[in-house]
Amino acid sequence: MNVHGWGKYPVIDAEVSAPSMLAHLRDLLTPGTDKRLTPRGFGRSYGDSSLGKTMVSTIRLNHMLDFDQKSGVLHCQSGVPLADILKVFVPRGWFLPVTPGTKYVTVGGAIASDVHGKNHHVDGCFCDHVLFLELLTGNGEVVRCSLQEQSGLFHATCGGMGLTGMVLTAAIQLKSIKSACIDQVTYKAAGLDESLEQFEQHADEPYSVAWIDCISGGRALGRSLLMTGRHASEGESWAHRDSRITMPFDMPAILLNPFSIKVFNMFYYHKVRHRETRVSVHYEPFFYPLDRIGNWNRMYGKSGFIQYQFVVPKEAGKKAMKSILKVIAGSRKGSFLAVLKAFGPCNNNLLSFPVEGYTLALDFAFNADVFPLLDRLDAMVLDYGGKLYLTKDARMSGTTFRQSYPQWEAFQKIRDACGSLHRFTSLQSHRLGLDE
Amino acid sequence: MKNILIIGATSAIADAVARKLVERGGRFYLLARNTERLAVIASDLAVRGATEVEVSTFDANDTVSHQGCLEKAHTWLGTINIAFIAHGTLGDQKEYEVNVECALREIQTNAVSTISLLTRLANIIESQGHGTIAVISSVAGDRGRPSNYVYGTAKAAVTTFCEGLRARLYKKGAHVLTIKPGIVRTPMTDGFEAPEILIADPEAVAQDIVRGIEKKKDTVYTPWYWKYIMMGIIHIPGFLFKKINI
Numbered sequence: 262m263n264v265h266g267w268g269k270y271p272v273i274d275a276e277v278s279a280p281s282m283l284a285h286l287r288d289l290l291t292p293g294t295d296k297r298l299t300p301r302g303f304g305r306s307y308g309d310s311s312l313g314k315t316m317v318s319t320i321r322l323n324h325m326l327d328f329d330q331k332s333g334v335l336h337c338q339s340g341v342p343l344a345d346i347l348k349v350f351v352p353r354g355w356f357l358p359v360t361p362g363t364k365y366v367t368v369g370g371a372i373a374s375d376v377h378g379k380n381h382h383v384d385g386c387f388c389d390h391v392l393f394l395e396l397l398t399g400n401g402e403v404v405r406c407s408l409q410e411q412s413g414l415f416h417a418t419c420g421g422m423g424l425t426g427m428v429l430t431a432a433i434q435l436k437s438i439k440s441a442c443i444d445q446v447t448y449k450a451a452g453l454d455e456s457l458e459q460f461e462q463h464a465d466e467p468y469s470v471a472w473i474d475c476i477s478g479g480r481a482l483g484r485s486l487l488m489t490g491r492h493a494s495e496g497e498s499w500a501h502r503d504s505r506i507t508m509p510f511d512m513p514a515i516l517l518n519p520f521s522i523k524v525f526n527m528f529y530y531h532k533v534r535h536r537e538t539r540v541s542v543h544y545e546p547f548f549y550p551l552d553r554i555g556n557w558n559r560m561y562g563k564s565g566f567i568q569y570q571f572v573v574p575k576e577a578g579k580k581a582m583k584s585i586l587k588v589i590a591g592s593r594k595g596s597f598l599a600v601l602k603a604f605g606p607c608n609n610n611l612l613s614f615p616v617e618g619y620t621l622a623l624d625f626a627f628n629a630d631v632f633p634l635l636d637r638l639d640a641m642v643l644d645y646g647g648k649l650y651l652t653k654d655a656r657m658s659g660t661t662f663r664q665s666y667p668q669w670e671a672f673q674k675i676r677d678a679c680g681s682l683h684r685f686t687s688l689q690s691h692r693l694g695l696d697e
Numbered sequence: 698m699k700n701i702l703i704i705g706a707t708s709a710i711a712d713a714v715a716r717k718l719v720e721r722g723g724r725f726y727l728l729a730r731n732t733e734r735l736a737v738i739a740s741d742l743a744v745r746g747a748t749e750v751e752v753s754t755f756d757a758n759d760t761v762s763h764q765g766c767l768e769k770a771h772t773w774l775g776t777i778n779i780a781f782i783a784h785g786t787l788g789d790q791k792e793y794e795v796n797v798e799c800a801l802r803e804i805q806t807n808a809v810s811t812i813s814l815l816t817r818l819a820n821i822i823e824s825q826g827h828g829t830i831a832v833i834s835s836v837a838g839d840r841g842r843p844s845n846y847v848y849g850t851a852k853a854a855v856t857t858f859c860e861g862l863r864a865r866l867y868k869k870g871a872h873v874l875t876i877k878p879g880i881v882r883t884p885m886t887d888g889f890e891a892p893e894i895l896i897a898d899p900e901a902v903a904q905d906i907v908r909g910i911e912k913k914k915d916t917v918y919t920p921w922y923w924k925y926i927m928m929g930i931i932h933i934p935g936f937l938f939k940k941i942n943i
Contacts (some may be wrong), residue, residue, distance in 0.1 A: 281884055282734060321709070321884070324741035335744075338737075349745050350711075 265271035267558050268307035269565025270627050270655055273688065274315055277301075281321040283403070286427065289317060290401045290684065297686045297696075300423035302340060302367030306374060307568045308655025309688035310422050317427065319369045326430060331436040334392060337371030339428040344503070346435075347544075351500040355435040356492070356544070359389035362600075364501075366548050369428040373593065374652040375420030375613040379468035379490070379548070382605035386615060388419035389608055390434045398426040399684030409458040417675040418615035422651055422691050424672075426681045443468070443547040446489050447538040449530075453483025453586060455463065457579055457619065460603040466545075467491050470602050474526045475586065475595035475623055476519070485585050485601060486533055490547055507555030512561040519593045539641070561626045566596075567655055569635060570622035572604060572615060573647035581645035582619055585638060589623070592634050597624035611668040611675075614650045622653065632656065651689065659694035669695070698748060700774040705757070705784025705812060707734040708882035710833065713903035714781060721744045722933070726770045728755040757766040757784045757810040758802075767817050776825055778907040779910060780818050782811055783831045787885045793847040800847050807851035812858055819862055822871045830866075830908050832859050836918065839877070839927045842943050863915060874909050875916045879923040880903050 264271040280286045289298060299313025302320070319340035327336040332353050335346065343357055344364040350356070361376040366404045372394060375386045384390075393407035396418055401510070404426075406415040418425045448463070450456040458469055466489035473485040528582055541657075553559050573581040600622045607616040625631045639661050642649065648665035649657050663669055672694065676682045686696050701718055703711050706727035717724065721743050725740075728733045732754050739750045751773050755766045769858035771777060786806050792798035810833065822828040837845050838852030856875055863873035880886055880896050889896075897920045905919035930943070 279887070281882075282731075286735075324737045325744035326737070326740050328744045469727075 262289065264312060264658060265565070266307050266309060266311055266443075267305050268447065268567055268627075268653075268655060269558060269561070269563075270567060271312070271688070273314075274297075275316050277316045279317055279318040279321045283397075283429065284630070286397060286429075287319070287401055290397070290399065292401075295683075298427075299685060299687045300369070300373070300427045300685065302370030303342065303372075304491065305363060305366045305370065306652045308653060309692065310374075310651060311370075311655070312688045314688060318506055319427070322369075322429065323367075324632040333437060334432055334433055334434040336430060337368060338430050339367060339372070339628065341368050342366065343368070343371065344501070345358055346433075346542050348500045351433060351438070351441050351544070352498050354438055354498065356438045358434055358436045359384055359387040360548055360634070361387075362549065363552055365552065367616050368431055369423075372419055372428050372431060373421060373423040375608075375610050376652070377604070377615050379470045379602070381615055382464060382469070382603055383467055385605065386420070386610070386613055387610055388610060389620055390436075391419065391696050392432040392434055394418065394431040395429045396426045397429055398683065399680030402679075403429060404679070409670050412629065414679060416610045417612075417672050419610040420610075421610075421676075422612065422687065422689065423616065424681065424685050424687070424695065425676055425679060426685055438492045440493040441498050441500065441544055442493040442496035442541050443490040444493050444545055445542050445547055446657055447533055447540075448487040448489070449533055449536050450485045450487060453485075454579065454600065456483055456485040456487065457603075458584065459485075460619075463489050464603070465485070470600060473586075473599045473601040474530060475589050475599040476523050476526050476593065478587070482590060483582070486530065488547075493541055496541065501543070504553045504555055508557060508559040511559045513562060522596055523685070561624070561687065564627045566624045566626050567631060567635070568622060568624050568653040569638065570614075570620060570650040570653045571638070571642040571647050572618050572620040572650075573642060573645045574616055574618040575649070576618075577645035577647070578619055581641075581647070582621070585621070585645075588634075588638065588641065594625055594631060594634060596624045596626060611672040612651065612666055614648065614652070616648075618647070620650075622650075624634060652690065657693070662693045698774055699778040700726075702726045702728070702770050702774060702777050702780040704728045704755075704780070704782045706738055707731050708783045709885070709899045710878065710881060710902055711781065711783035712738055713899035714783070714906050715742055715904045716745060717907045718779070719747050720792055721747070722746055722748050724749045724774060725751070726774050727752045728766060730754060730756055751906070754816050755812075758805055759812040760810055763810075763817055767814070767821065771821055777818075777821060777828050777843075778821070780828070780830045781816075781906075782814055783828070784810070785833065785885070790845055790847060795816055803838050803847050804851045804854075807848065808854040811855050815858060815862060817868060823866055823869045826870045829872045829874060829910055829913070830862075831854065831876060831906065833876045833878065834859065836877045836927050838924050840930050840938075842930075844943060872913050874906075874908065874914060877916060877918045877923065877927075879918070879920060879926070 263274045296315045299316045301311040301316045301318050322338040325337040359378045371387045375388045377386050396404050468490040471485040471487040602620050604615040626692035706804050707729040725747050735752045742750050763856045802894045834854040836854045837849040859875040861874050880891050881902050882896050902919045909917035
């Protein structure tokens with residue numbers, strides 16, 4: 262069957278199985294069969310990291326195993342969606358310690374991508390709240406790993422894109438909340454300098470993210486809306502309801518053009534009237550605005566899109582952002598909803614993306630002339646000492662990867678030692694030269 | 698609080714239905730063949746908010762054991778508010794055409810065992826004077842199609858049996874729901890060739906089933922459009938029907 266990631270590029274013909282028991286999984290690894298397996302959760306990574314000829318889905322390993330109401334530690338299987346965790350635990354006063362911009366990812370996927378959220382600057386990545394995980398390695402063994410046990414394998418698996426094996430279960434420390442609401446403040450910034458300064462000013466806020474205009478140039482270059490938030494101390498405790506609105510078909514690509522995007526950006530920016538707006542909102546619109554439209558990726562038409570997310574270290578900060586944004590704005594190819602965020606310090610996971618600095622994520626509708634632009638951006642990002650997010654990537658070169666992820670060799674050694682090197686692969690690992 | 702009995706609790710549809718039901722709490726008694734999966738599903742329901750969960754392994758084809766199994770369940774649950782029968786198999790029609798043993802086993806698992814369970818359960822529910830028995834039948838039972846008529850025969854038996862049982866129990870204040878799913882994305886239908894648009898997720902089907910239980914529907918086609926597909930198929934005249942391949 263034809264399968265693709267969230268960006269709908271690339272598309273491959275693959276065999277997908279969804280085992281519901283460990284025994285079935287083990288069968289896939291019996292010696293003699295030398296199939297290369299690609300683990301996949303909800304397939305919400307954008308590019309080719311969950312794609313391969315033989316894919317093994319975790320969606321039927323979606324059971325919760327244990328919860329300690331006192332400590333807030335949840336032990337669950339890797340195919341449990343974050344949305345389920347919210348549904349069950351928000352009414353009981355617990356929240357995800359870290360959440361990406363969609364709740365429709367699995368726990369296994371969140372670990373493989375070591376996802377980050379609006380609170381990275383204070384709380385780090387998702388895996389910083391994983392107390393232990395159980396991993397099925399290429400040897401067919403189930404290994405329990407954590408900061409204390411098998412820590413090498415733990416640091417390789419967290420953010421390891423599923424290349425060290427298949428995460429079967431994980432224990433996650435949930436976070437105590439008093440309400441399902443978020444006290445949100447929106448700050449308007451007229452340009453890039455002001456946008457970055459605002460991140461500094463509000464560094465104490467637990468959640469912060471900015472929408473940034475990647476189309477306007479000149480004095481409006483990098484104008485943004487910074488949204489900060491903290492869990493309210495009182496209010497509703499109900500969990501979200503699943504959206505009933507979905508994009509039923511691929512939108513004609515012609516509707517997304519520089520003009521329509523410019524108009525959208527203008528409205529989005531000017532809709533917020535005041536320099537500072539305070540409001541209390543439910544966590545759903547605060548964290549997951551795009552989840553309200555199922556299959557929003559169809560907005561980019563049949564041929565899909567590429568999401569580009571990079572980080573540049575804090576030292577390079579302003580200068581790097583300014584020059585990269587200029588190139589993007591000049592190209593008139595960037596699309597609506599570019600997202601800017603200041604990261605806190607990095608963790609010890611070998612392939613985790615965040616490092617202290619600034620990250621920008623934006624979409625490019627897929628077409629051939631986007632590639633040279635992205636190659637140019639890659640070079641600039643690397644020059645400033647930055648890197649690209651593997652979860653969004655569908656096209657970076659092996660050289661770019663090796664230069665920006667210096668711990669790749671240590672990663673490969675650990676993969677080899679547990680027998681996963683030639684067992685768990687993906688189109689991405691192949692492209693990046695990690696299968697040799 | 699509801700006392701719920703689920704037979705074939707490890708099936709994907711039963712799992713999804715249990716999750717919908719557990720949103721309102723309840724005590725669950727789960728029966729299934731696979732002990733490992735049964736334990737996982739029990740812990741899942743406990744974490745998701747079940748007041749109490751008890752499991753017991755059981756083999757649908759061992760009809761002699763049914764009485765003992767149901768008595769144990771009944772004792773543990775006290776009253777049974779909802780009994781959901783969800784076990785089943787779906788084999789290869791081509792195999793059934795050459796292997797009689799195999800065909801009879803399919804009938805045994807999907808019809809005879811269900812009738813055995815229903816007969817015993819009906820007496821418990823009847824004496825309670827309230828409660829719902831929900832049974833998974835199939836759209837395949839609506840007409841004997843060349844691609845699937847052994848399975849279809851078994852499900853037709855279940856549908857007819859339920860229709861009669863419903864009329865019997867109605868007078869005693871109890872309810873029987875016949876569920877007719879179309880193609881659902883479960884381990885049972887893996888490798889099934891059908892247009893993607895006709896394959897439903899177990900979660901969507903579970904939603905329809907729970908609504909059917911709450912509203913005391915007699916028959917639920919799920920997803921809803923199967924009602925109309927089957928209406929079309931039922932009305933194809935026999936002389937034409939035998940000439941087409943569906």
